[in-house]
Amino acid sequence: MHRYIPNTEADSKYMLQSMDLESIDDLFSVIPKELIFNRELNFDDAMSEIEIKKHFAEIGGNNKSIDELTCFLGAGAYDHYIPSIIRHLAKRSEFYTAYTPYQPEISQGTLQAIFEYQTMICNLTNMDVSNASVYDGATASVEAALMAVDNTRRNTILVSKTLSPEVRKVIKTYMRFRKINVKEIEMAEGVIDIDELKASIDKDTAALILQNPNFFGIIEEFEEIEKLIHSNKSLLISYVDPISLGLLKTPGELGVDIAVGDGQSLGNSLNYGGAYLGFMAANSKLVRKMPGRIVGQSVDAEGKRAFVLTLQAREQHIRRYKATSNICSNQALNALIASIYMVTMGKRGIKEVALQCAQKSHYAANKIMETGKYKLAFNKPFFKEFVLTGDSDVSDLNKELLKHSILGGYDLGKDYDNMDKSFLVCVTEKRTKKEIDKLSSVLEVL
Amino acid sequence: MKGYDKLIFEISKEGRFAYSLPKSDVPEASLENIIPNKLLSDKEIDLPEVSEVDVIRHYTLLSNKNYGVDTGFYPLGSCTMKYNPKINEDMSELGSLSGIHPNQPEETVQGALRLMYELDGMLSEIAGMDKMTLQPAAGAHGELTGLMIIKAYHDKNKDFNRTKIIVPDSAHGTNPATAAVSGFDIVEVKSDKMGAVDIESLKSVLSDEIAGLMLTNPSTLGLFESNIKEIADLVHEAGGLLYYDGANMNAIMGISRPGDMGFDVMHYNLHKTFSTPHGGGGPGSGPVGVKKELIEFLPVPTVEKDEDKYYLDYDKPNTIGKMKSFFGHFDVMIKSYAYILSMGAKGLKEASQKAVLNANYMMNKLKDDYNLPIEQICMHEFVLGGLKDNIHDIATLDVAKRLLDYGYHPPTVYFPLIIDNAIMVEPTETESIETLDGFIDVMIKIANEAKDNPEVLKEAPHNTPVRRIDEVRAARNLILKWEKE
Numbered sequence: 001m002h003r004y005i006p007n008t009e010a011d012s013k014y015m016l017q018s019m020d021l022e023s024i025d026d027l028f029s030v031i032p033k034e035l036i037f038n039r040e041l042n043f044d045d046a047m048s049e050i051e052i053k054k055h056f057a058e059i060g061g062n063n064k065s066i067d068e069l070t071c072f073l074g075a076g077a078y079d080h081y082i083p084s085i086i087r088h089l090a091k092r093s094e095f096y097t098a099y100t101p102y103q104p105e106i107s108q109g110t111l112q113a114i115f116e117y118q119t120m121i122c123n124l125t126n127m128d129v130s131n132a133s134v135y136d137g138a139t140a141s142v143e144a145a146l147m148a149v150d151n152t153r154r155n156t157i158l159v160s161k162t163l164s165p166e167v168r169k170v171i172k173t174y175m176r177f178r179k180i181n182v183k184e185i186e187m188a189e190g191v192i193d194i195d196e197l198k199a200s201i202d203k204d205t206a207a208l209i210l211q212n213p214n215f216f217g218i219i220e221e222f223e224e225i226e227k228l229i230h231s232n233k234s235l236l237i238s239y240v241d242p243i244s245l246g247l248l249k250t251p252g253e254l255g256v257d258i259a260v261g262d263g264q265s266l267g268n269s270l271n272y273g274g275a276y277l278g279f280m281a282a283n284s285k286l287v288r289k290m291p292g293r294i295v296g297q298s299v300d301a302e303g304k305r306a307f308v309l310t311l312q313a314r315e316q317h318i319r320r321y322k323a324t325s326n327i328c329s330n331q332a333l334n335a336l337i338a339s340i341y342m343v344t345m346g347k348r349g350i351k352e353v354a355l356q357c358a359q360k361s362h363y364a365a366n367k368i369m370e371t372g373k374y375k376l377a378f379n380k381p382f383f384k385e386f387v388l389t390g391d392s393d394v395s396d397l398n399k400e401l402l403k404h405s406i407l408g409g410y411d412l413g414k415d416y417d418n419m420d421k422s423f424l425v426c427v428t429e430k431r432t433k434k435e436i437d438k439l440s441s442v443l444e445v446l
Numbered sequence: 447m448k449g450y451d452k453l454i455f456e457i458s459k460e461g462r463f464a465y466s467l468p469k470s471d472v473p474e475a476s477l478e479n480i481i482p483n484k485l486l487s488d489k490e491i492d493l494p495e496v497s498e499v500d501v502i503r504h505y506t507l508l509s510n511k512n513y514g515v516d517t518g519f520y521p522l523g524s525c526t527m528k529y530n531p532k533i534n535e536d537m538s539e540l541g542s543l544s545g546i547h548p549n550q551p552e553e554t555v556q557g558a559l560r561l562m563y564e565l566d567g568m569l570s571e572i573a574g575m576d577k578m579t580l581q582p583a584a585g586a587h588g589e590l591t592g593l594m595i596i597k598a599y600h601d602k603n604k605d606f607n608r609t610k611i612i613v614p615d616s617a618h619g620t621n622p623a624t625a626a627v628s629g630f631d632i633v634e635v636k637s638d639k640m641g642a643v644d645i646e647s648l649k650s651v652l653s654d655e656i657a658g659l660m661l662t663n664p665s666t667l668g669l670f671e672s673n674i675k676e677i678a679d680l681v682h683e684a685g686g687l688l689y690y691d692g693a694n695m696n697a698i699m700g701i702s703r704p705g706d707m708g709f710d711v712m713h714y715n716l717h718k719t720f721s722t723p724h725g726g727g728g729p730g731s732g733p734v735g736v737k738k739e740l741i742e743f744l745p746v747p748t749v750e751k752d753e754d755k756y757y758l759d760y761d762k763p764n765t766i767g768k769m770k771s772f773f774g775h776f777d778v779m780i781k782s783y784a785y786i787l788s789m790g791a792k793g794l795k796e797a798s799q800k801a802v803l804n805a806n807y808m809m810n811k812l813k814d815d816y817n818l819p820i821e822q823i824c825m826h827e828f829v830l831g832g833l834k835d836n837i838h839d840i841a842t843l844d845v846a847k848r849l850l851d852y853g854y855h856p857p858t859v860y861f862p863l864i865i866d867n868a869i870m871v872e873p874t875e876t877e878s879i880e881t882l883d884g885f886i887d888v889m890i891k892i893a894n895e896a897k898d899n900p901e902v903l904k905e906a907p908h909n910t911p912v913r914r915i916d917e918v919r920a921a922r923n924l925i926l927k928w929e930k931e
Binding site (some may be wrong): 024040049056106176276299329336358363383398 | 451453454455462463464465466467468470471472473474475477480481482485486487488489490491492493494495496498501502504505506508509510511512513514515516517520522525527528529530531533535537539540541542543544545546547548549550551554555556557558560561568571572574583584585586587589590594597620623624626627628629669670672674675698699700701702703706707721723724725726727728729730731745766767768769770771772773774775776777778784786787788789790791792793794795796797799800802803804806807810811822823846847850855856875876877878879905907910911912913914915916917919920921924925926927928
């Protein structure tokens with residue numbers, strides 16, 4: 001007997017008798033003998049809660065978390081403040097123990113929350129339509145690229161090298177199997193190289209994916225790029241940091257066709273890389289090409305406003321092999337968290353978070369440069385991340401910082417040639433002047 | 447709480463807010479000096495203005511309009527809606543696990559890597575596979591990963607002709623969709639009268655163009671494919687590989703293993719078999735396991751151990767690449783790991799045994815009032831074919847909607863496609879006989895209503911927060927976001 005399995009031996013006996021069976025093994029008699037597993041799984045005995053907690057204390061003890069470290073690490077996952085109420089609401093089991101809302105009459109909570117999420121993603125990005133989320137920012141980029149290929153009937157995706165290396169790797173995996181070309185555009189001074197972009201655009205260009213602020217934290221200039229892309233009847237896909245939209249020009253203002261990004265920043269814990277959510281918002285023209293779940297408003301039999309999954313004819317469970325994507329789940333719970341975050345921060349809060357990120361990161365950059373040992377790798381406007389170059393090996397720097405309980409920047413030498421002495425520093429609203437000064441002073445003596 | 451029908455935007459009021467941030471303590475620089483004006487937005491951000499109490503009440507009231515496993519019985523076939531243990535949730539929220547950054551140095555995340563390494567080992571053991579990747583975000587994502595591995599395997603052998611994947615007509619919709627998305631053509635094979643793969647039909651489609659076969663076992667009909675060895679041999683002889691859709695693993699933990707049946711690649715759904723919550727539609731997690739010959743194609747990084755140190759291995763020249771950012775849904779992995787620890791070998795086997803017992807018990811009690819197209823011992827789920835003696839032509843959908851009135855989440859309906867009016871019931875092991883009996887009584891009562899009072903079914907549900915929803919209108923007159931009047 002196990003605590004999660006309520007039926008007793010007597011219950012089992014009674015149930016078997018009701019079917020004229022003798023033992024549970026009779027139920028498995030359809031499995032050929034040679035396929036019956038003839039030993040026990042090689043696991044330890046079942047643990048009680050106390051034992052599990054002890055076990056996890058040991059596992060957790062071998063990690064160093066941002067509770068102990070001051071985090072200046074970003075590069076795709078960010079240490080933003082998570083308001084207390086998020087946990088209290090997202091942990092309501094009516095939300096988290098529910099299935100996908102295929103029975104809308106008893107799923108209005110999830111459905112309305114997604115409808116509100118779609119609305120807020122549209123408002124934040126200034127786009128027309130949003131889906132209910134996909135796995136993460138990288139797969140959102142993939143799906144956007146596939147939308148562009150489908151929409152333009154062209155077969156090449158341009159990606160700037162200023163797009164996150166992690167995201168580019170995922171795009172390449174998917175496109176290789178779809179036989180879609182991926183061309184990487186070089187960078188110049190930390191932003192996309194416009195001349196190379198011009199030379200690369202041709203009649204096979206389905207879309208350009210441009211990150212903004214880009215992987216180096218730099219704010220790209222869109223005006224000329226937007227014209228280039230659209231005059232070629234290609235689509236412009238922008239990978240954005242949702243927090244930056246508290247300040248920066250939105251994808252809608254920049255003429256972007258599909259805005260994607262990772263919603264982790266919106267109230268989701270770091271979780272060692274997942275689960276996060278990928279958001280996708282597009283022009284209304286592209287709505288029927290959009291993958292994943294979408295919630296629409298309708299009315300019930302009594303004329304009352306009600307929400308329901310809609311445009312399901314695009315999806316795998318209806319269209320099977322003709323579906324626009326094989327995506328079956330969204331990240332409903334992470335999208336709920338993102339919604340609660342956007343609601344809680346609201347109009348003013350998002351702006352203030354963005355402003356503090358910008359202020360504090362610029363203070364940090366200046367402070368560290370004052371040491372005379374590091375300089376900004378690129379002289380371009382940035383938002384909350386910036387690249388420093390010094391004389392030391394980045395991994396040595398980070399080891400030293402760790403001794404002072406500081407989680408140092410991202411080592412760019414891992415992904416970029418000629419950047420082996422450069423690192424990407426992230427400063428969110430959570431950092432204080434004191435923490436930044438400490439970072440600077442530790443870096444100074446190295 | 448039926449009365450609450452406000453959107454968050456409708457309770458927004460200028461000047462209200464719910465957040466708190468410390469005052470910035472760095473010397474203030476004017477914005478124009480740090481970011482040029484032309485890069486700044488000209489627009490007001492249109493997000494709600496509400497107080498903290500507003501937020502709490504709003505989402506609490508919304509949650510009251512939902513139905514979860516914690517609310518009641520959820521016999522949703524092929525979804526394994528078992529109880530989601532709370533200790534698992536607690537463990538996933540430990541700061542020492544939820545508060546680590548994916549780009550941290552390996553020496554600061556040894557605990558996390560150990561957990562992933564051990565979970566890989568446990569899942570491999572349960573499936574009879576040699577190595578797992580924990581990266582895929584969901585079952586469908588796992589399928590995609592698996593098929594890419596199959597493609598990479600044939601490509602490495604310069605077997606470029608293998609462009610087709612065989613999928614049974616009873617398969618989950620994701621199977622053919624995944625095969626198409628990963629660049630394969632689909633060949634469908636028919637099921638025989640007992641819902642199993644028709645061996646002759648299979649033989650007729652095997653050729654040197656076949657890359658592999660995707661199969662669920664037990665099948666989507668809840669029946670064990672007892673010819674699986676023969677099927678595997680046939681596909682292997684033709685040079686193809688076997689993909690196992692692990693959606694139905696809850697029937698056979700510790701009892702039979704896909705790896706021993708002849709499968710080469712498989713995915714799990716941690717959110718089904720290993721008790722992690724479905725979250726209202728995600729996050730899931732779909733680890734993929736492979737046999738030795740395919741390890742070289744797994745996505746990077748894999749988690750490895752070198753004496754006492756755990757590390758991420760990116761050095762795989764033949765890898766298919768990366769399938770998503772970072773390493774997968776780590777928080778979901780934590781919950782599954784805690785679940786396996788709390789079940790142990792005996793508990794997992796008991797879970798499968800009791801899941802199968804519960805399903806057979808229910809099937810046996812319902813077959814007098816509902817059609818049972820294939821009468822044989824089922825595994826963890828079974829498929830009914832609509833009402834028996836259906837004089838008023840009541841649709842399966844009406845039965846499902848009527849169940850809502852009685853406080854149950856309905857079973858999966860109209861799937862698998864090969865059974866007319868399908869009602870697919872999966873009770874799971876975490877339900878008691880009293881719960882099963884309660885549901886059985888209601889199903890029989892509904893069967894009687896179908897004869898005596900058909901209108902009550904056709905108009906159901908009657909006492910849910912909303913009544914039946916006009917889905918056609920939702921699709922025709924698209925309203926996908928709230929807009930100010």
